[in-house]
Amino acid sequence: MDNEALQIFETFRTNHRHLGVNDTLEQIIERQLPKICSNDVTKAVINKVDEILKQKISAELPLLDLLSLIYCGAQTVVQLCRNNNVPVYSQADIPEQFPRDAQAQKKLYKVSPTIFTRLLFQKQELKTEWNIPSREKQEKLESAWSQFWGEGGEFTMEAASSFISAEEARVGTVSMTDSEITLSDLSKALKAKKNWSRPGVDGVQTFWYKKFPSVQEHLVKKINDMMANPDLMPEFFTLGFTELFPKSEDTTSPLNYRPIAYLPAIYKIITRCIYEKIFAHYQTHRILADEQSGGRRGCFGVRKNLVVDCVAMEQESVKGCYVDFRKAFDMVPHLWVSTLLRIYGVDPVLVNFLEMAMKKWKTRLYLKPNVLTNSIAFRTGVFQGDSMSVILYWTAVNPLSFALKRTNLGLTFPNGGRISHMLYMDDLKLYASDFATLKKMIQVVSEFSNATSMEINYDKTQVFSIPSTIIDFVRLENGVELKYCLEKTYLGYEQNPKLDNDKIRSVKAQKYSDKCEKINTTEILDEDKAKVKMILAMKGICSTFGLLHWNRFDKELLEMKIKKKSMPGENDRREDIYLRHDYDLEKMRKQFSVDSDLKVVLKNDKFTPLFLADYNG
Numbered sequence: 001m002d003n004e005a006l007q008i009f010e011t012f013r014t015n016h017r018h019l020g021v022n023d024t025l026e027q028i029i030e031r032q033l034p035k036i037c038s039n040d041v042t043k044a045v046i047n048k049v050d051e052i053l054k055q056k057i058s059a060e061l062p063l064l065d066l067l068s069l070i071y072c073g074a075q076t077v078v079q080l081c082r083n084n085n086v087p088v089y090s091q092a093d094i095p096e097q098f099p100r101d102a103q104a105q106k107k108l109y110k111v112s113p114t115i116f117t118r119l120l121f122q123k124q125e126l127k128t129e130w131n132i133p134s135r136e137k138q139e140k141l142e143s144a145w146s147q148f149w150g151e152g153g154e155f156t157m158e159a160a161s162s163f164i165s166a167e168e169a170r171v172g173t174v175s176m177t178d179s180e181i182t183l184s185d186l187s188k189a190l191k192a193k194k195n196w197s198r199p200g201v202d203g204v205q206t207f208w209y210k211k212f213p214s215v216q217e218h219l220v221k222k223i224n225d226m227m228a229n230p231d232l233m234p235e236f237f238t239l240g241f242t243e244l245f246p247k248s249e250d251t252t253s254p255l256n257y258r259p260i261a262y263l264p265a266i267y268k269i270i271t272r273c274i275y276e277k278i279f280a281h282y283q284t285h286r287i288l289a290d291e292q293s294g295g296r297r298g299c300f301g302v303r304k305n306l307v308v309d310c311v312a313m314e315q316e317s318v319k320g321c322y323v324d325f326r327k328a329f330d331m332v333p334h335l336w337v338s339t340l341l342r343i344y345g346v347d348p349v350l351v352n353f354l355e356m357a358m359k360k361w362k363t364r365l366y367l368k369p370n371v372l373t374n375s376i377a378f379r380t381g382v383f384q385g386d387s388m389s390v391i392l393y394w395t396a397v398n399p400l401s402f403a404l405k406r407t408n409l410g411l412t413f414p415n416g417g418r419i420s421h422m423l424y425m426d427d428l429k430l431y432a433s434d435f436a437t438l439k440k441m442i443q444v445v446s447e448f449s450n451a452t453s454m455e456i457n458y459d460k461t462q463v464f465s466i467p468s469t470i471i472d473f474v475r476l477e478n479g480v481e482l483k484y485c486l487e488k489t490y491l492g493y494e495q496n497p498k499l500d501n502d503k504i505r506s507v508k509a510q511k512y513s514d515k516c517e518k519i520n521t522t523e524i525l526d527e528d529k530a531k532v533k534m535i536l537a538m539k540g541i542c543s544t545f546g547l548l549h550w551n552r553f554d555k556e557l558l559e560m561k562i563k564k565k566s567m568p569g570e571n572d573r574r575e576d577i578y579l580r581h582d583y584d585l586e587k588m589r590k591q592f593s594v595d596s597d598l599k600v601v602l603k604n605d606k607f608t609p610l611f612l613a614d615y616n617g
Contacts, residue, residue, distance in 0.1 A: 113532065181273045242261045413604045
């Protein structure tokens with residue numbers, strides 16, 4: 001195999017063509033590397049090719065040439081797998097609809113259990129019936145989205161000066177002590193990324209960066225060199241491939257599509273390393289507000305927000321507001337973000353790199369079956385699709401949280417504590433004791449919106465009251481009338497206006513039961529059916545632990561859906577509903593008991609399964 005591997009590698013290297021940012025749709029699709037099945041043959045092939053790469057790499061090799069070697073190495077592995085009859089799957093092997101044929105179902109599951117599950121339960125896909133020539137579609141898409149992303153807003157430092165001064169005073173002088181990317185940082189970032197996520201325009205999945213250890217040390221050096229000198233950043237690093245999916249039956253409006261961006265794996269790996277550095281710095285200096293739990297590790301995210309919400313909504317008198325930001329991620333001013341990063345003490349090397357990346361952010365829009373636009377630049381907004389989008393958005397809205405806290409307004413609890421708001425990324429919910437207080441808090445949000453050009457969508461912003469009040473709207477000082485709502489879906493849970501535990505638990509259990517029955521009708525192996533059921537249980541059922549009250553009978557029924565009989569205690573806690581429930585509750589209690597700003601509030605909890613009022617752990 002040694003000579004064969006070397007010959008194949010050299011052939012691919014001789015014929016290799018560097019990625020072009022203006023490549024055609026056919027070239028982009030052709031460049032995507034296929035997925036290979038893992039077995040002993042695959043591992044041996046990968047090890048052999050890694051040895052070849054080790055011999056070819058030198059310290060003087062430019063970054064683009066290093067990436068080319070990785071791509072040619074991956075091509076070599078794929079070809080050798082084919083030569084040895086190892087199954088290889090490409091994007092073309094993924095059907096548009098769930099297959100009926102037994103063999104096709106088994107093949108799809110091998111290609112991707114995630115896609116198998118998505119296609120099995122997907123609703124009828126909306127047809128893209130935009131009956132105009134492809135060239136005209138391309139021009140209309142380019143025009144509409146260029147205007148949307150290219151306007152850049154009307155943000156000025158003067159307008160935001162009061163928020164800037166407040167953050168400078170709050171944070172003081174802090175500085176990041178660790179900014180250089182190490183081999184350990186790269187390994188950690190690679191471990192956090194999925195192997196076979198759909199690649200960007202480069203066509204390379206994260207799998208290949210993981211499986212070629214010989215390139216990793218050289219890659220770390222090139223990454224640090226590039227961050228120190230951002231001009232070395234290749235143009236394709238910040239070029240997205242964005243697929244458009246229709247939001248409704250009206251597919252003739254260019255903006256009535258949901259954009260899903262696919263970014264180059266190497267860019268996502270680098271930004272993951274930077275994310276870890278900034279997040280650790282934010283944690284050390286308590287820069288982020290505790291009220292923001294979107295995307296934060298170890299805080300139980302949505303469940304944390306909903307547990308706090310349950311405690312708040314069970315009080316005798318509550319007034320509140322669901323604030324909707326218009327196209328939240330797309331309206332973040334770049335200058336605002338970079339200013340805050342500096343105030344928060346992020347290393348100048350990282351800030352300079354991110355500023356250069358933001359200036360280079362571009363994407364190409366793809367609309368099935370054959371429309372591909374030219375590159376569209378981002379003059380405003382956060383480039384979604386990687387880890388950095390989370391932390392950049394956190395940074396952008398963080399001053400709002402502390403502005404609300406400085407007012408000392410909000411909902412006061414009988415046993416002590418006060419809460420003004422909770423955030424889950426851009427989902428903002430305000431809490432107050434009366435409408436007069438609530439109006440003052442909304443005014444703070446409005447001032448932030450005006451200062452940063454992150455617009456409030458007043459048409460979708462609504463107020464609520466407990467007990468219910470017979471009113472149609474609440475009029476603000478600026479004349480805007482906010483609609484009053486009785487029912488609202490908050491973070492995926494219906495509220496009327498409070499969370500109905502019994503109803504939601506019943507609906508969740510029934511939906512899960514129906515999905516299990518549908519899985520049973522497929523032709524995949526029984527052990528694979530159990531794996532899919534467990535994945536669904538983690539998403540649909542286990543994600544409610546600590547929030548909804550589940551009794552033992554409920555859990556027995558759910559457990560029986562996964563396996564033939566329930567055998568508590570014999571499985572790992574992550575794979576047994578009984579143990580997972582108890583494990584999650586204890587972990588949540590410990591986590592919430594040390595959450596400084598919310599600890600006092602959560603001590604009023606007598607309503608959730610956590611019952612934090614009596615917890616002294």
